[in-house]
Amino acid sequence: xxQGSVSTSANQPAPAGNPLACPxxxxxxxxxxxxxxxxxxxxRCSHPLSQHYDNANEQVLAYxxxxxxxxxxxxxxxxxxxxxxxxxxxxxxxxTAWSYSQQNMPLMGLLVSATIVGIPLLMLGLSLATYLPLxxxxxxxxxxxxxxxxxxxxxxxxxxxxxxxxVVSLVKLHSMADLQLGLAFWxxxxxxxxxxxxxxxxxxxxxxxxxxxxxxxxxxxxxxxxQHCRHCGFLYLKKSSHCPCCHSRSHxxxxxxxxxxxxxxxxxxxLLYIPANLYPIMITSEFGQETSSTILGGIWLLVExxxxxxxxxxxxxxxxxxxxxxxxxxxxxxxxxxxxxxDRRQQTxxxxxxxxxxxxxxxxxxxxxxxIALVQLQGLMRVEAGxxxxxxxxxxxxxxxxxxxxxxxxxxxxxxxx
Numbered sequence: 332x333x334q335g336s337v338s339t340s341a342n343q344p345a346p347a348g349n350p351l352a353c354p355x356x357x358x359x360x361x362x363x364x365x366x367x368x369x370x371x372x373x374x375r376c377s378h379p380l381s382q383h384y385d386n387a388n389e390q391v392l393a394y395x396x397x398x399x400x401x402x403x404x405x406x407x408x409x410x411x412x413x414x415x416x417x418x419x420x421x422x423x424x425x426x427t428a429w430s431y432s433q434q435n436m437p438l439m440g441l442l443v444s445a446t447i448v449g450i451p452l453l454m455l456g457l458s459l460a461t462y463l464p465l466x467x468x469x470x471x472x473x474x475x476x477x478x479x480x481x482x483x484x485x486x487x488x489x490x491x492x493x494x495x496x497x498v499v500s501l502v503k504l505h506s507m508a509d510l511q512l513g514l515a516f517w518x519x520x521x522x523x524x525x526x527x528x529x530x531x532x533x534x535x536x537x538x539x540x541x542x543x544x545x546x547x548x549x550x551x552x553x554x555x556x557x558q559h560c561r562h563c564g565f566l567y568l569k570k571s572s573h574c575p576c577c578h579s580r581s582h583x584x585x586x587x588x589x590x591x592x593x594x595x596x597x598x599x600x601x602l603l604y605i606p607a608n609l610y611p612i613m614i615t616s617e618f619g620q621e622t623s624s625t626i627l628g629g630i631w632l633l634v635e636x637x638x639x640x641x642x643x644x645x646x647x648x649x650x651x652x653x654x655x656x657x658x659x660x661x662x663x664x665x666x667x668x669x670x671x672x673x674d675r676r677q678q679t680x681x682x683x684x685x686x687x688x689x690x691x692x693x694x695x696x697x698x699x700x701x702x703i704a705l706v707q708l709q710g711l712m713r714v715e716a717g718x719x720x721x722x723x724x725x726x727x728x729x730x731x732x733x734x735x736x737x738x739x740x741x742x743x744x745x746x747x748x749x
Contacts, residue, residue: 351566353375353380354378355378355679355682355683355743356378356679356739357559357743358374358376359557359566360373365381367385368382368383368384370383376676376739377679378683381537383537384534387534388466390529390532391458392458394526395455395458395462395529396459397525398451398455398522398526401518401525402448402451402522405518405522406423407515408514409421409514410423410426410515411427411512411516411701412510412513413509414509415508415509415708416711418709421513424448424515424519427700427701428443428444431443431700434715434716436716439700439720439721442696442724442728445487446487446488446492446693447490450487451488451490451522451526453480454484454485457478457480457484458481461474464545468545469545470542474542478542478577481533482538482562485533486686489693490519490522490526492690492691493697494523495694496694496695497697499644499645500698502640502641504705539565542563543565548565551567556569558581560581562574562579563576563579569581586741590741593737594661596729596732596733603722603725604657604726606719606722607722607723607726608625610718610719611628611717611719612625612695612719612720613699613702614714614715614717615712615713615714616712616713624717625719626695626719626723629645630642630645644694645694645695648695649692652691652692653727655688659681660685663685663739663742666678667738667741682734693727699716700716703715703716
């Protein structure tokens, strides 16, 4: 492991001598005692390491409780109402989340329900189970497991993407019928805001350091004999079979296996992307006349309706982002096979962008979920999901799994295949 000193975004006190390893490049450094609002950044790869807020534990608990109340309200109140030519249809949030299942797509219904309701609820429970013992300064039997799952699920929360899909759906429908926003709509907006604020206060490094402190764990000073736990970031002796902080099994990244798994997922996503664009993602029936829409066909329809901002959003989310993410990950796998000294920082930043942007491609899937739940006016208009929706959702999920499987630390290692 290479040693260095951390850079920060504000004037900081002298370093406190707490060693840590960057999760993106394995640089070992010391972390200063951060002031309120200050952020620590890896000096080698610019990976954001930690951001400190005073009373962060209390803020996480407050936001989590508020988010939980708002989400429960959103699940129990009317969500949206659509009316046209004397016919109307009112839906709830649970019905919207499960709308694909009404059309013989149970896996899609499970995916949408999990990402916009199930996982957020689970994360709120895990946040309370993690930060309540930290706030009380009393370790609990479930603390380590709760923290482990909380950070594992962070990338799969998509309420913010669903909210964008909701806005796109409303823009699509506002000229065709009368729309009424129920109380659940505003409750879900408030939930998304509070949940996002809670997430901004949840800091992986600070959380695990508090857990280590509660358990009386310290980092050995022999830097060359340590290994880095990728789950919690704790540094411990290489001879140990498990991380003493989060109890994860010790393992060294196998370059060949990691790249082979990532490439297999990328090839799968590339193959799925073909039917995702060829088959219809949505079928609209208006006065008995059916019209099938592919992803590109739906974008062109929005252009014809002069809904240019929405067309641009859908084009970026459904075409640009998936293709760019696939190309970026293929490129990073190639560069990780034979790492070079130049451009490593830029490659690591490219990985972070690809990892962050992946979930936003779910916008189109959520738009279809809302439309097939809401636009069910017998004899007038009806919307059904097409096979393309299943293929496209599979592309998004598989590329997200590929990004998680790829280890950016491979870009910083000089060993190549033999």
